[in-house]
Amino acid sequence: MRADLPPRRRPIEGAGLNILLLTSEFAPAMGGIGTYAREIAAAASRLGAKVTVVAPDYARQTRDDDRALPFEVARFRGGLHSMRDLPRKIMLARRGVRGDRYDVVHAADWPFFIPVALSRWRTSARVLMTVHGTEINEAQTPLKRIAIRSAGVFGPRTEVVANSRFTETLFRERFTVDPARISAINLGVSEFWFGAPRKRREIRLAYRLPEDRLVMITVARITRRKGLHLTLAALSQLPDNLRQRITWLVIGPDGEADYVDELRRAAGQAACDIRFLGPQPNEAIRDLYAASDFFCLTGLPDTTGRVEGFGLVYLEAGAAGLPSVATEVGGVPDAVLADETGILVPPSVESISLAIAELAADRGLRAILAAGASAHARALSWERCAATTYGLAYASKRATADRAIGTVA
Template identity: 70%
Template sequence: MNILLLTSEYAPMRGGIGTYAREIAAAATQLGAKVTMVAPDYGEDTSVADQASPFPVHRFSGGLHSARDLPAKIMLARSRIGAAPFDVVHAADWPFFIPVALARGRTPARVLMTVHGTEINETQTALKRLAIRCSGVFGPRTEVAANSRFTRDLFREKFNIEERRIHAIRLGVSDFWSGRRKDQAAVRAHREIDADRIVMVTVARITRRKGHHLTLEALARLPDELRRRITWLVIGPEGEADYVNDVKRLIQTSDCDVRLLGALSNEDIRDLYGAADFFCLTGLPESSGRVEGFGLVYLEAGAAGLPSIASDIGGVPDAVVAGESGLLVQPRVDMIASVIQQIAEDGDLRARLAAGARAHARDLSWERCAAETYHLPRPQSPARIEAISA
């Protein structure tokens, strides 16, 4: 199978869509497909990383998408789609939907577009709806892959498309997150965290919709003895300056051990997962239309053996299985405080949820995601063959 994958976000830029494009392409390659990646260069020389890629990466001049980039992307899509006999043309995100739709007459290939959540609401303006309709983006040849059941249902609510042409295909998680990491005691010692501390970790940009303030207020409501035993590690870059300042003021006036560690490498994050007891990210809905389409970070933490506390919003229930890989909660301070206390005080519960988190992460591999997305056969492991035979 010959696949052309076009994305407006890719390494070295860090983000969920870039991770999706890279991982699904690598998994499809592992399953025997030939993948050609088309991605922006961000004005950087990416040749060393691209040469190490298991699939060819063709860079175009540009960075994060803006409306003025659309004409260039239309020309780019026409050029790339006509360059080879592709079996699948895959627009990995919204900025390539219109360009691919306008160029599909140049190929008999299966046309696939992936929706991630927020862009569904962002395309509801009159001008964007007109552009989508006039270009026939979701016409009869287009298939849509949604990253969760929530995203699928939101898409069907906003766009008229037959049920058979849209499928909820949950994202995957890289084997990296279950890989080797530094010794827990060594990591804790390096961070000056005592062995008897209960360590909670969050990985997310410090922005209002991620709900750091809810978690902090929930910690403040815990019984004094328990609260003073918890260390909260907050990993991620800073978002809105006013919100970050508010969070920092709350930390200074709280009786909580909160460490703002900033953006870290994936290797450092994996080590800290190994040093922690549970993951917590309590996002909240936004009136702006931004949504949590899936929640890949919960899977990454789960692969590393951490159960999650997560808000029951958007597509998060596909990433965190309630009562099996973590605890889902409404984004209310009192309810968040209750589940933090529950998981912090109950080691047996943490162990059971940790085992479930690892199992859920194993089930949601990128290989599975690529196979479902591109209709690729998956080789059966000896364990699977034995289970089927039994």
């Protein structure tokens, strides 16, 4: 497990910070943490920082794709994290942080928390660790708590970055850490999602979506905690004349096989136009957003401890001008502002059905919430996220929003 880190160098005067970001999830693997690592590294680079991302290679040739990125990528042999990888990650972090080469060392996800914590004494750099939500609950087992305590993971030199107010609160409840070392910094939205290059009419023709159809779109892994079965049941409760006007597009990879089979069977028996499109590239998702009328994702609390730490997909849909129907779980209320960018409801079939009916039946309400969703997304750029996380200078080019967490004045 070897990372070919670039030659030792000191930060260049006036060129900004020198940042080492370690992540266990990165392209070509799909996932929220991988998106976070790529986007915050790219944004920091645009703001003048020198960034090196250490990431697994997934046993693939990634050199050409990595060269196209605005930062350096050092790959190590590995894939999705296993606890068997921990000793090798510890050696990787120790080798990477030695000396005064970096100003900031950032563990972007929990598999690098212990390795970075054990390497702190080798560097005078700021040490950052980002918590995303689920790993906070998963770290409550006796064995993991002992490991975290023994390694001094959240010790005096560690700064903790939470991706939402919910995640910050959850972390405070689970770990005793000086509040001054914990910050809630919302994620950002890439400029990619603001508008599609193709026209709505053209996209609808391509996907055989009649102009008089109301198109509701969901983008998520088809897994129980994402609550697609609640959305399906809610659609089934709509009045016939409204339900028959709606097409529901479901985009995303399959999750638990039994759940996917159950959902598809139920969808086949429903008197509604439901289309499972599977995983799609971002360009196709952006086009389908432009062809849709509103977004819907109705997650629910998960007994396994997995949580929705933020909900970046709501912001991406909002950037495309879509209001949302969403459930009040985890950090979603930071991504969907109630009655400003969408409709937030409890995770119940009745509440979701009423919200879908209200949004589907009222074009004016959709327009008002769409404007709010777009403005909220514009206030949350990745440059703002990177600047607040690393202390970089930043002059916003987007509209500001009072509720944007992690704002640089």
